[in-house]
Amino acid sequence: MSTQLKSRDRATHESDSTRGGVALQGVSRAYRDRGGASVAALSGVSLRATHGELLAVVGPSGCGKTTLLELICGLQRPDEGTVACGPAVLMPQRDLLLPWLSALDNAALALRIAGRSRREARADAGALFAELGLDGFQRARPHELSGGMRQRVAFLRTLLSRKPVLCLDEPLSALDAITREELRDWLCGALVREPRTVVLVTHDVEEAIVLADRVAVLSARPGRVLAEIAVDLPRPRTPTAPAVIALRQRALHGLREGAHQL
Amino acid sequence: MTRRLLHALPAAALALALVGAWEGYVDLGLVNPIVLPAPHEIASVAWSNAGLLAANLELTAQEVGLGVLLALLFGFVLGVLIHLSPALRRAVYPLAVGSQAVPIALIGVLLVFWWGFGVLPKLFVIVLICFFPVVVTTVDGLSAVDPDQLKLLRTLGASRWQALRFGELPAAVPAALSGARIALAVGVIGAYIAETSTATSGPYAGLGHQINADINGLQTPRAYAAAAVLFLFAIACFYTLALAERVLAPWAHRPRGESR
Amino acid sequence: MRATPTSARARTVVSLLIACACAAALAACGTKQDTISPPAAKPFTVMLDWFPNADHAPLYAAISHGYFDQVGLDVRPIVPSETAEPLKLLAAGKVDMAISYEPQLLLARDQGLKLVSIAALVQRPLTSIIALPSAHVQKVADLAGKRVGTAGLAYQAAELRTALQSAGVSPSSVQEADVGFNLVGAMLSGKVAATLGGYWNYEALQLEQMHKHPIVIPVDHAGVPSYDELVLVVRSEEARLDGQDLRAFLQALTRGAQQVRSNPAAAAALIVKANPAAEMKLQTASIEKTLPATLPSNKSNPYGWQDPSAWAAFGSWMLAHGLIHSNPNTAGLPPFTNEFLPGQGI
Numbered sequence: 057m058s059t060q061l062k063s064r065d066r067a068t069h070e071s072d073s074t075r076g077g078v079a080l081q082g083v084s085r086a087y088r089d090r091g092g093a094s095v096a097a098l099s100g101v102s103l104r105a106t107h108g109e110l111l112a113v114v115g116p117s118g119c120g121k122t123t124l125l126e127l128i129c130g131l132q133r134p135d136e137g138t139v140a141c142g143p144a145v146l147m148p149q150r151d152l153l154l155p156w157l158s159a160l161d162n163a164a165l166a167l168r169i170a171g172r173s174r175r176e177a178r179a180d181a182g183a184l185f186a187e188l189g190l191d192g193f194q195r196a197r198p199h200e201l202s203g204g205m206r207q208r209v210a211f212l213r214t215l216l217s218r219k220p221v222l223c224l225d226e227p228l229s230a231l232d233a234i235t236r237e238e239l240r241d242w243l244c245g246a247l248v249r250e251p252r253t254v255v256l257v258t259h260d261v262e263e264a265i266v267l268a269d270r271v272a273v274l275s276a277r278p279g280r281v282l283a284e285i286a287v288d289l290p291r292p293r294t295p296t297a298p299a300v301i302a303l304r305q306r307a308l309h310g311l312r313e314g315a316h317q318l
Numbered sequence: 319m320t321r322r323l324l325h326a327l328p329a330a331a332l333a334l335a336l337v338g339a340w341e342g343y344v345d346l347g348l349v350n351p352i353v354l355p356a357p358h359e360i361a362s363v364a365w366s367n368a369g370l371l372a373a374n375l376e377l378t379a380q381e382v383g384l385g386v387l388l389a390l391l392f393g394f395v396l397g398v399l400i401h402l403s404p405a406l407r408r409a410v411y412p413l414a415v416g417s418q419a420v421p422i423a424l425i426g427v428l429l430v431f432w433w434g435f436g437v438l439p440k441l442f443v444i445v446l447i448c449f450f451p452v453v454v455t456t457v458d459g460l461s462a463v464d465p466d467q468l469k470l471l472r473t474l475g476a477s478r479w480q481a482l483r484f485g486e487l488p489a490a491v492p493a494a495l496s497g498a499r500i501a502l503a504v505g506v507i508g509a510y511i512a513e514t515s516t517a518t519s520g521p522y523a524g525l526g527h528q529i530n531a532d533i534n535g536l537q538t539p540r541a542y543a544a545a546a547v548l549f550l551f552a553i554a555c556f557y558t559l560a561l562a563e564r565v566l567a568p569w570a571h572r573p574r575g576e577s578r
Numbered sequence: 579m580r581a582t583p584t585s586a587r588a589r590t591v592v593s594l595l596i597a598c599a600c601a602a603a604l605a606a607c608g609t610k611q612d613t614i615s616p617p618a619a620k621p622f623t624v625m626l627d628w629f630p631n632a633d634h635a636p637l638y639a640a641i642s643h644g645y646f647d648q649v650g651l652d653v654r655p656i657v658p659s660e661t662a663e664p665l666k667l668l669a670a671g672k673v674d675m676a677i678s679y680e681p682q683l684l685l686a687r688d689q690g691l692k693l694v695s696i697a698a699l700v701q702r703p704l705t706s707i708i709a710l711p712s713a714h715v716q717k718v719a720d721l722a723g724k725r726v727g728t729a730g731l732a733y734q735a736a737e738l739r740t741a742l743q744s745a746g747v748s749p750s751s752v753q754e755a756d757v758g759f760n761l762v763g764a765m766l767s768g769k770v771a772a773t774l775g776g777y778w779n780y781e782a783l784q785l786e787q788m789h790k791h792p793i794v795i796p797v798d799h800a801g802v803p804s805y806d807e808l809v810l811v812v813r814s815e816e817a818r819l820d821g822q823d824l825r826a827f828l829q830a831l832t833r834g835a836q837q838v839r840s841n842p843a844a845a846a847a848l849i850v851k852a853n854p855a856a857e858m859k860l861q862t863a864s865i866e867k868t869l870p871a872t873l874p875s876n877k878s879n880p881y882g883w884q885d886p887s888a889w890a891a892f893g894s895w896m897l898a899h900g901l902i903h904s905n906p907n908t909a910g911l912p913p914f915t916n917e918f919l920p921g922q923g924i
Contacts, residue, residue, distance in 0.1 A: 145474060154488065423660070515669070
């Protein structure tokens with residue numbers, strides 16, 4: 057059975073941002089390294105994602121992918137260019153679960169911050185635990201959970217923040233292959249039920265093709281957009297399908313070219 | 319339970335060995351008993367003065383309990399404020415450091431002048447002596463909070479106060495508790511200093527005061543008995559706090575031997 | 579991996595225990611039971627010079643027999659944390675009366691404190707040079723070349739110097755050591771040959787009861803002018819305005835002193851009750867030994883009498899030794915007054 061992520065018609069930038077899309081225009085960002093020298097992280101990056109779209113961003117390490125996500129989330133401001141995004145939540149590479157809270161309380165964190173009572177927040181979060189295969193571990197502390205389980209709790213936390221834009225920073229890279237596939241499927245399912253705009257940063261090109269509506273390829277530092285590849289394949293996609301492999305080659309080609317341009 | 323008792327065995331054995339050496343030292347006539355009484359004499363004096371020692375222990379324990387608690391609260395709050403406001407830190411931190419060098423014997427009279435002959439001057443002395451380790455460890459604990467976690471909280475929509483409440487304060491609790499352990503250990507000697515630097519009314523004024531009076535009255539064995547009670551009390555306090563710590567901040571303790 | 583359940587219950591228990599401990603401690607703040615006195619009795623705090631001992635017997639006897647209550651005073655003794663505290667707190671208005679030493683009073687007045695002595699509890703110095711037989715010190719002259727311990731008070735050093743000079747010993751040949759208030763310990767440990775600062779009715783008795791047979795030389799037998807070892811001090815203002823209360827106080831105290839004379843053992847029991855560190859045998863012996871010194875040499879003078887010529891001589895001695903800088907005999911009002919003693923005054 058094929059499912060299609062809802063896609064909206066192209067609209068103006070403004071309505072995209074007010075409806076929970078993402079729009080970066082000519083964004084540059086530099087930071088100071090330890091020696092005090094200025095290092096350019098991103099240079100002239102323009103990217104867009106409409107509401108409900110999943111944009112994957114691939115690139116070599118150090119190409120400013122994390123900076124990109126932080127700009128979208130509002131943790132940083134661009135030195136040049138504009139960032140217009142709906143409210144965004146970040147799922148960082150490390151799960152960053154608070155060690156003094158139970159799994160349930162960690163997942164419900166955003167609800168508590170939003171002002172819900174502990175009981176309500178726990179009820180809302182607890183309803184989703186079974187879906188993620190975490191049933192029975194509500195009261196466990198993070199140090200008692202495996203890496204994969206912690207990542208799932210982090211996912212829940214991200215989703216429960218109810219923000220229209222999700223920024224996922226290599227969420228599956230630390231997991232084993234089987235867990236990765238499980239979570240990939242779960243993420244797709246969750247996004248079908250509750251469409252969000254997702255900006256997914258990953259170094260795994262295959263994963264990008266399997267999950268995304270569009271893939272942006274960034275160059276090495278300073279990060280520039282080398283190519284944008286539309287993935288118009290029906291879902292679910294298998295990594296071994298010829299169409300997927302073909303797109304994967306295109307993306308890798310783009311990456312290599314970007315490396316050559318250095 | 320048996321495992322805990324076994325844990326206490328090496329300490330008990332060492333203590334017994336030291337006491338045995340002490341007994342021998344005195345019995346062999348190597349020191350005048352008026353200067354250092356023998357353990358057996360101290361024990362028998364402790365037994366016959368159990369009531370007096372208990373009454374004074376109760377007073378000292380109350381001072382230590384309340385005084386250290388106030389020191390913990392004050393030190394923790396001050397630590398949080400210093401963390402939140404760099405201006406306050408610049409103003410207050412050097413003074414807090416200097417406060418540790420204030421000779422208590424000097425200000426004892428002033429405290430009595432302000433607050434009379436009850437327990438308040440003693441509490442002040444204990445708070446003065448004990449608050450500083452708590453401030454230092456709290457500030458350090460708050461500064462060592464994972465900045466990525468704070469970033470995360472911000473993206474989840476937390477305000478500064480919420481970031482403090484959900485992120486920084488709980489993260490700083492283990493550090494503050496280690497400051498509390500220091501404060502408690504110092505608090506017992508702080509009670510001694512407090513009792514011997516402030517005037518008192520009434521015959522019972524705590525173990526410290528009793529030690530002083532007994533030294534003056536040449537009741538050296540009883541002074542040592544009171545000191546022994548203080549010694550054991552300090553140990554009991556320390557391990558009670560360790561227990562409370564395990565219950566209140568269990569994430570700071572990883573059970574040994576369990577594989578991940 | 580099984581998750582361990584959160585021990586919420588244990589946390590509640592510990593939190594409750596801590597709360598109980600706090601409550602108990604807070605309750606302790608308010609448990610000082612003061613004597614319930616009839617509405618007429620005025621609170622009157624007396625700060626002792628040191629821990630309650632035999633020298634304070636008349637005070638405790640008067641309290642115990644209700645003599646102060648009968649004159650409308652609710653007398654409360656306070657124990658200081660050190661010997662300089664009573665006069666400070668008296669001057670600051672925190673206590674109504676302080677027991678102190680004549681030398682210390684003169685020092686305080688020299689520094690501008692407006693205090694005055696209204697009675698002498700002990701009519702002679704108790705301070706003595708004390709030595710153990712093993713030190714081979716029979717008289718002051720034997721101290722030459724030896725080490726002497728004092729309690730570190732400036733006037734004790736001056737007393738030592740005077741004693742040595744009277745015995746023809748050069749003070750530079752004697753080493754002085756500050757041994758704090760543990761004079762007996764210093765002697766027994768052999769660290770010093772003799773001490774100056776112990777009392778012939780206290781430390782000397784302690785040593786005698788330990789069968790140490792000490793040699794005891796009171797300082798007024800060694801060339802130091804006589805002075806009142808223990809005096810009752812009040813603020814000069816009070817002496818001017820509250821003469822009635824002071825007179826009543828001294829009347830009650832005199833009756834207390836009579837009680838001590840007629841029954842020293844009962845008086846000693848009161849001291850032990852007030853100071854658990856005190857020992858019955860020593861306190862009784864001390865009270866008995868001190869009795870003659872608590873009465874003026876001239877029988878016609880009342881209990882508590884202060885000898886004007888002795889005070890003048892001692893004041894001059896302190897001035898000569900640079901302990902004070904203005905002459906107490908000529909500067910302002912006299913440092914003592916006998917006007918409130920029974921049968922005295924205008």
